[in-house]
Amino acid sequence: MPAVNRYYTSTAQDTTLTSSVNSTGTSIPVSALVGYPSQYPYIVALDYNTASEELVQVNGVTGLTLNVTRGFNSTNPTNHGVGAIVRHVITAQDMTEAQQHIAAESNVHGVVGQLAGMGDVVATTFLTMGG
Numbered sequence: 001m002p003a004v005n006r007y008y009t010s011t012a013q014d015t016t017l018t019s020s021v022n023s024t025g026t027s028i029p030v031s032a033l034v035g036y037p038s039q040y041p042y043i044v045a046l047d048y049n050t051a052s053e054e055l056v057q058v059n060g061v062t063g064l065t066l067n068v069t070r071g072f073n074s075t076n077p078t079n080h081g082v083g084a085i086v087r088h089v090i091t092a093q094d095m096t097e098a099q100q101h102i103a104a105e106s107n108v109h110g111v112v113g114q115l116a117g118m119g120d121v122v123a124t125t126f127l128t129m130g131g
Helices: 092-103
Strands: 027-029 042-046 054-062 065-069 085-088
Touching: none
Parallel strands: none
Antiparallel strands: 027 065, 042 054, 042 085, 054 065
C-alpha cells in the first residue's frame, strides 16, 4: 500500500472528548482544537497512554467534531468515555514509511526506474559561468 501524506504540527494541545463514543462512531466531539493541523488527514490517539488507546485518522473537522476513520495502524476500535484524552500523534506507520522511503532505490521523487547508487559511475559535466 503506498504511503499517504499525513499532516503534523508541533503546537497541538491535548484535548478531551465532550461526549462518549462507541466503537463504531466516526464523529468524535472534542473540547478544543488548539494548534491542530488545518489539512487532512492527520492522526490522533483517543484515551492516550491508557490500555484503551486507539489511533484514528482525522479526515476532516466540522466545528469541534473530528470526522474519523477508526482503528488506524491496526489499533482496535473501542468505546471511549467523556473526558478521554485526545492527542495528535506520530505513529509506527509514519516511521516505517519514512524508513522505507529512505531505503528505496527506485520509483521515488518522480524518478521512474533505478536511482544511481553509491558504487555507480556517473559522468558529470561542469559549466563555467561568465567570461
